[in-house]
Amino acid sequence: MKNYLKLAIAVASLTGAACQIAAATPGDTLKAVQARGYLNCTSSDGNFEGFAEVDAQGKWHGLDIDYCRAIATAIFGSDEKLKLIPVSWAQRFPALQSGDLDLVVKATGWLFSRDTELGLQFSMPYFIGVTTFMAHKDLNAKSLADLQGGTVCIAGGTSTEKLVSDYIKTNKYDVKVVTFEKNTEAAAAYFANRCDAYSEWGPIVAATRATSADPDNHVILSDSISLEPESITVRQGDDSWVDLVNWVIAAQRVAEENGVTSANVDQMKANPPNTVVGKLLGATPGFGARLGLKDDWGYNVIKKFGNAEEMYNRNFGTGSRYKLPRALNSPWNKGGVFFAPVLD
């Protein structure tokens, strides 16, 4: 009889344990992160030029990584309290849904299907780009129309794949698409001459070309397909967590508008030129508490990562090996499309 009792207890406790493997209820992501003591953010399963790259020391760099670090800094005051989890394109949403990630910063396009079906919520866009093509120069092609009968290598399961397939069908081009599991494999196949062209999102194509063995042998075609805004992705239902993410992005834009840089941030904090800067850097109280953070979070983020312009330049612009012009990613008053909400 004793054995039965033991078995019954075991069954009951196992069942109980199974019931407890429930995902964090929405609304308390920040609390969960603070209690855990570090932030779970995305890195990549292969280099995604400019967004997430790993260097020879195994350290991650890139715009997406910088956003992970900036958000960790906003919460904890230090980007050490961050765990970068490498996930593939396919893994990112399940990992977010299951609670393994607190947010996805992985060049993720804001798509209707993702927004409505997957229980995801998107931040305001932090980067935009158009999808472009690169082709071997010896084909003398100016646009995709010159590649009749050709093939394009693309990373499968991405929004690029959908956009390019649609573009080819709409224009009735006789061009075949070959998909690969990873972007690096698609690019490698293109360079190995498996395809006549390679397509990705614009900045990636430019960066891939710039860092290839022979940039001059590859040309970027004139086609530019659908603009895609990239957003930070979080689980639906935690509005205050979305607010936090949005305001980290916004803080760097407010800083750029007001001329605050990582170099002059201390000086600006000591002598704020206006009330906005005073609030942003925590010289006057109120900016942190309403997001559940310390008042100096804006200062910490700008000090370490600079304003929006510095973020761009470090990863894509003059400070990077890609030297890509900022163009559409500039603020509205400098020829771009970005703006900050009002910090009052």
Place this chain on the structure above:
Amino acid sequence: MIRMIGNRRYRNAALQLVFVAFIITIVIVGVTTTRHNLQVQGVSMGWDFLHYSTGSTISFSLIDYDINSTFARALLVGFVNTIFLGVISVSLAVILGTIIGTARLSKHKLVNLMGATYVQVFRNIPLILQAFFWYSLIAHLPSPRSAIALPGSIYIANRGISFPWLNVEPWHVVLAAAFLVAGIILTVSSLRRTARSTALVWLAAGLICAAVALAMGRLDGLPLVDLPRAKGLRFVGGATMVPELSAAIVAISLFGAAYVAEIVRAGFLAIPTGLTEAAYALGLRNWDTFWRIRLPLMIRKILPTMTNQIIWLMKATTIGIAIGFSDYFGVIANSINHSGQTLTLIFLLIIGFWAINMSIAFVMNAINRSIALPGHKK
């Protein structure tokens, strides 16, 4: 009550009952917890997405597919691709493996050495590396504009191997092939019992049925044979075997052949030498001893192991995803990304491979039973 527990039969039955109940409880709790959590997160889960269009392309498809096709259609394309790749690679692996396995037992030193070298090389390099190797080798072939032309309008280029094909409905081609294979099998099996001329009737019947099937499936207003010709950056007409498929077939069949060779060798070695000696003593020549005594016995010995190997190779077709071949696994992975329906699709992936491999096991076991020697049947 105590007496019932004391009774071993009751106790065993009760324990089994508790165990089954325990498993069922875990499954039910798991499923309900998952459903609940997904609902809390606002993730819609179900089969509806199967009717949505994928909006993505599949580079190799045996059936009609375009970007407006549904997810269900895409999964079917992947499933057919996996079976296609599996049937070709497994058949090649078995044929090549049997030859190499036999070669390893040859009395000729050179043949023996070649067989051994083959097995050691191909068995000891991971399959995925071999796939990458063949794939990059194919990618370095000349471009279609300067393709290697072989007699019979066959062109080899880095976009694939283009060869003449029939302007016939695909299903009729499959049907014709089935008639041919059936004709050959019936001919061979009746050769032992009847005269050669009677056996050939089967072959003729197979050929006629195949020809009729092809004739009925002809596409209107087109010549019977479609030759590939260069147009733009690739070949149009005929049929083209894409590099991804070629590389996967070459990699899986060469890799699989190394394992099959070892199984075949073990099968031959397991035949008692007495039987071979008896055959020679009866005056059978080398070839007859091989064909009538050793080969049939070997096949009976290796069938269970071979079933394992074939199922294993079937599962190995999933390396296709690494080199861009759209097999069932690749299409599922892609669909997960596009639809986000991870659990549902993983479930379909498991069911799909389970169905394929269960069918293989079923057929192989049936063959095993039907050819078992008297006294060895269970």
